[in-house]
Amino acid sequence: MKKFLFIFIFFSCRFLGQVSAPDLRCIEVLSNGDVKLTWVPPADPGGVFFAYEVYASISSSGPFNNIGSVAALSLNTFTHAGAGANVQSRYYFVKSTYGPGGGSSSLPSDTLRSIFLNIISSTPDLKLLYNNIHNPKLSSSANTFTINKEYPASIWNILGITSSVNYADTISVCSASLNYVVELKDNSGCVSTSNIQGGVYSDKKDPDVPVIDSISVLPNGQTILAWQVPRDEDIVKYQIYQNIGGSNTPIDIVNGGNSTSYTFTGTIATNSALALYVAAIDSCNRIGSFSITPTTMLLKTTYDKCAYKTDLFWNAYQGMKGGILEYRIYYSVNGSTFIKVGNTTQTSFTHFNVAPNQNICYFVRVINTSKTITASSNRSCFFSTQVQAAGFVYIQRASVTGTNTNEVKVYVDTTKSSQGIDIWRSEDNFTFNSIGFIAFTGGPYYSFTDENADTKHTSYYYKAVIRDSCNNPRTVSNISKTILLKVEEDKELIFTKHLSWTAYQGFNGGVSGYNIYRVVNDMVSSSPVGTGGPTDTLFTDNIEEEAPNGSKIEYMVEAVEGVSNNYGFLEHSQSNLVPVYLEGKLYVPTAFAPKGKNKIWLPVTHFIDKTEYSVSVFNRWGAKVFETTDDTKGWDGSNSPADIYVYLIRYKNSRGEYKEAKGTVLLFE
Secondary structure, eight states, X not given: OHHHHHHXXXXXXXXXXXXXXXXXXXXXXXXXXXXXXEEEOOOXXXXXXXXXXXXXXXXXXOOOEEEEEEOOTTOOEEEETTOOXXXXXOEEEEEEEESGGGOEEOOOOOOEEOOOOEEEEOSSOEEEEOOOSSSSOOTTBOSSEEEEEEOSTTOEEXXXXXXXXXXXXXXXXXXXXXXXXXXXXXXXXXXXXXXXEEEEEEOOSOOOOOEEEEEEEOTTSOEEEEEEOOSOTTEEEEEEEEEETTEEEEEEEEEOXXXXXXXXXXOGGGTSOOBEEEEEEETTOOBOOOOOOOBOOOEEEEEETTTTEEEEEEOOOOOOTTOEEEEEEEEEETTOOOEEEEEEXXXXXEEOSOOTTSEEEEEEEEEETTSOOEEXXXXXXXXXXXXXXXXXXXXXXXXXXXXXXXXXXXXXXXXXXXXXXXXXXXXXXSSOEEEEEEEOOSOSEEEEEEXXXXXXXXXXXXXXXXXETTSOEEEEOOOEEOOOEEEEEOSSOTTEEEEEEOOOBOOTTOEEEEEEEEEETTEEOSSOSEEEOTTOOXXXXXXXXXXXXXXOEEEEEEEEEOSOOTTOOOOEXXXXXXXXXXXXXXXXXXXXXXXXXXXXBOOEEESEEEEEEEEEEEOTTSOEEEEESOTTOOBOOTTOOSEEEEEEEEEEETTSOEEEEEEEEEEOO
């Protein structure tokens, strides 16, 4: 039992007296090639630590040699003098020794490799190659390397941060002394650094090609070329070229590496597509190449004066960054603000409804798919000339000519050729409809008959519109309105008629007055039965005196033009005819005496159509003894004995109805 207890105490003391290797974290290559190691000390609970032993090799596979020791547990750095880490990587690990005389040692720490920076001068960049301190990466190491650059002398700046073990640097000067160093941070606070590598380097490549942003024609006809600054930092200016006769000719220099545009002050782009190119020039005065895609859009326009439209054509825009979304078309009238009138993905566009007889301008703007870059064409301007139109068109009169017809007489300017005249009609003087066309024959006078008019119930407004030689409606006439006549019966006085009419409109000389006519049996009286002033629209008439004259009585009103017509006309316009209806009446004598006072038997007629009138007289045996169709001719009873005779009268009344009257008449001796 005592033996077992002794063995347990012996091994427990041995275990508690062990010291682990330090946690090696950083390798810093000093400017002279020496190497400084940094670690995290191990725990020493038994106080048996003796020293750290440092081992080094030029190869990861060894052999490793003990290059020195550190006797204090709290010291966590060691500098390897003469390491030569500025010419190649060195490998290191550290052990802890402990116990009496350092007779015991720990296992080795992680083997770390110093960062060796190598630079390969190539075109177009300097290639910086380096290594990690451990593979795989230590968990305490940062995820990225920091690349530092010394330029100019004694001025260090961070060039870049990367997780990669290589980096490229573009030389930003023609020739310069450059130094670089790589750093890798550890979360303990130490930093691993590479050797400082550098030398005198020269820019061996041509400058990058500037990426063209846009080429646009300015409103004044000048052209602006815009580009993006290339990646090269040693660009100091730009060479501008113009394609002249197929040859790319240098024309100008733009100073400043950060310059992004050039204005070509010539106005070539207003008449032809202008090709301008840009090449970068670096500090070595080396000129790079250039893109030959940028060419201005040359807009051409063709105006159709008959269709009032413009056809636009332009060359496709080349080299738009991100691709072309669309072309937008802008339009201005008489110098007003440009407005967009359309868009297309094609290189042509037709703009309709162009304002005639105006100063018109267009330009086209292209936009890329992300809507971040635009370029504009030249401005194409012209005067939208119209064909000449007639100076005037005048409706002389609009007059009723029948139950369903109106006549419109038109007078036109013959000094300008035209296609003809459109006749328009309205019932409310607001909504007009085209009802006919009169072809232009070269003469000044034209007449149109409206055969679809309800003249008994409606008065109509008429206007005439000249179509110019392009067949476009142009010159508009005055508006003329026909007269609508109405006649009302007097409920108490059967022979009294009340006339009312709409005022005539349209005479250039105005209405001087109205004439009122009776029309008896389709015959217009030679003189009016009444007149009215320019503003009169009412008249009352008594037709008792017309009772014997016939059955068909109508009224018509005539407007008479005043004498101040600018065209020299003195016109008149007639209304519709309005019939009045009175019952036809016969007054038939019942007896007469050829040898007495009443020698002639003559029926008296009132308001009977005499064109449809006949009288027949028969004796008691049915023989016809008298016949006539003349209402003024009576029977004198000649060669007929005294007796009772039968008469038959046939006639048509004012309503067009056929009537018969029968009776007897006594003939006395």
